[in-house]
Amino acid sequence: MKIATFNVNGINGRLPVLLRWLEEARPDVVCLQELKAPDARFPVRAIEQAGYGAIWYGQKSWNGVAILARGREPIETRRGLPGEAEDTQARYIEAAVEGLLIGCLYLPNGNPAPGLRYDYKRRWFARLLAHAAELRALDVPVVLAGDYNVMPTELDVHKPERWVDDALFRPEVREAFHTLTAQGWTDALRARHPGERLYTFWDYLRRAFARDAGLRLDHLLLSPTLAPRLTAAGVDRAVRGWDKASDHAPVWIELDPARPAWRRKPKA
C-alpha cells in the first residue's frame, strides 16, 4: 500500500501536474495541502475520473487540505484540530481508509518569528501534539502526513546556519517535532534513509531546485504498529522539475499489508 503527501500549492492551477503524477505514481492514498480553493471549487470530477474518491476541507485563497483514495471513498473522521474553536483555517482533515486512520495536516508557516503568526504556529503544534497523543492511545494504525513546515534536524536544511531564526527551524518547533516522535511516531522517510540528505521543498527563487538548495518539510509519521510494516519511502523529486510545478515534491511510503497475528513468523 502506497501512501503519499503532496503540497500542491493551488489545486486548480496545479491540476495537470497532480493528474499526471497520480497516473504515474498510482498512490493508494494521497494527502494534499494548500488547495487554495473554497470547497465549491475543488475539482472533484477530474479527481474521480482519475479513479480516486476524495474528501476535502477548503477555504478561499489560502490553506485547504484533502485526502484521496484510489478506488474507494475515504470515511471522514474529523475536520479541523480540536482545542481552538475560533480557528477557521482549513489545515487538518482525517479519514479512515482500508483499516488505517489518515491524518492530513498543513502546519502554519509561522513567519515572521517572533510574532503573532509564530504564536499561532506554536499553539497549532501544541494542539497537534495533544491530538496525536489521543490517536496513539486508540492503538489503531495511524499515518499523520503533511506539510509540517519544520526541518527536524540540520540534515534537513541546505544551509542550516541561515535558518536558525526562521519559524521553520527555531528550537521550539524542532523540539515540538521531537516531542511528537518521542510519543512513539516514526518519521518514515528518515527511518528508511538515515543520514541521507533528502529534501521535499525547493524555493522558486534563486534557481533553488537546480542547485538542490532545498528543505525537508513534508513528513509521514507512523504509529508504532505501522512502523514494522514500512518497506520503502521516497521523494518524487522529478515532479518538482515539471512545467508549472509546485514548490514541493510528493513524498511517499510503501506499507506491507496487515497480516493476522497467527500468520506472522515467530522471532528467531
Next chain:
DNA sequence: ATGGCCTGTATGACAGGA
C-alpha cells in the same frame, strides 16, 4: 546584503508563502 518567484484575488497590486 539584496532581490530574485509563485499563487489566488470583487486583480493590473496585494498578501502569503518558506
